Each structure stands twice: as C-alpha cells, then as structure tokens.
Amino acid sequence: GENVEQHPSTLSVQEGDSAVIKCTYSDSASNYFPWYKQELGKGPQLIIDIRSNVGEKKDQRIAVTLNKTAKHFSLHITETQPEDSAVYFCAASPPLPNNLFFGTGTRLTVIP
C-alpha cells in the first residue's frame, strides 16, 4: 500500500518567517495530495490540495508543490502568524483503494 513520510515532526519559526513541510510518497499511481491542519481539540481540516496533473497551487499565504518524478510534495506557508500554529498532515491517495494515507504530522509553532 501507499506509504507517506513527512518531515520535520516539529517546526518552530518566528512570526513573519516562512515554514516548509515536506512529504514523500511511495505509490506512483497516487493522484491526489491534500494538506490538513489540526488545531488543538479539533479534527483536521483541509487547507489546500493538489492533483497529479498540476505542479503547483497557491492560495494566499499557502502554496503546495508536487514533483511526481521524485514522488515528493511540499507545503509552504509564508508570512507566518501565531494562528498558523497547529499540527499539519500531508496525505496521498492512490486510485485504489481511493483512501487517504496520511503522513505522521508536523507540529508547527509560530513564535510571536
């Protein structure tokens, strides 16, 4: 089955700096790569996703890049704010069984 690795497990940045989280996946058939943000006491929530026919996608301060050849994708958060502090999960979905396989999570702390 699909195996997703995520690094780093913890990340601390100063407010206003950028944060980058990286993931690799093993199944070359995977075609959907979402990122979820989990705040304390809540369930994860989708913040951005990318499909395999696109190399980059941006939504305000958040961007995701995908390198299908190398089988890795990254989340970039610019101009970080304290409210960006949370746990972030990457995920990959192969066509079969069409479920999401999650990375191990990154705890991001933005220091004011």
Place this chain on the structure above:
Amino acid sequence: EADIYQTPRYLVIGTGKKITLECSQTMGHDKMYWYQQDPGMELHLIHYSYGVNSTEKGDLSSESTVSRIRTEHFPLTLESARPSHTSQYLCASSASLGLAGVAGELFFGEGSRLTVL
C-alpha cells in the same frame, strides 16, 4: 463548517465495558471513515464505508466493529474495552466525486477521546 458530529467528546470507562462512539453527518456523503489518532499525532485508518451496508477494515487492525445501516450514521463499537483502546477516535466523511479513482475532501468530526481505566 462541516456538518459531522461525534458523541461523546470525552469518555472515561472501566475495563470490560461495552461502548459505542456515535458519528453522524448531514451532508449526504456516501463515504465514511474512522481514524484512531495516537498521542504522537499519527492518524490510522481503522474502518471505512463506501455506502449503506458496506464496511471495510482499514490499515490498522482494530478490535472495534462498525455498522452502516443509514447513510448519515456510522457508529463504532467496542464490545469489551481495554486500556490499550485508550485513544482519540476521529470520524470523517467525503462525497463521491462520480469519477472512479478520484478522491475528495474529507470532513472530520471533532473527535471522541476515550480513556479506559
């Protein structure tokens, strides 16, 4: 705001008790999932369903069972709880996009934190 609800949010019970964690969604989603989340954050898929009367085991072996008698309801049951079942359980749902092999957004509930003494 996602319309998916889990009850109870917190539950502390003794070993050997039977418990059911409830999950309901009002979005009409066909697909529903149960994840177990470690204290170390990892999300492990333990059960999923692609529709009424359909249930499958996930990647992580679990002693729990699920049922899907109605589209909106996907309860998880532990017949005899043990301390090793102590964890956070997250329910999620997603819509079928009508395209084979194409995944859609997962909507998560806020979780049920189970502690077995």
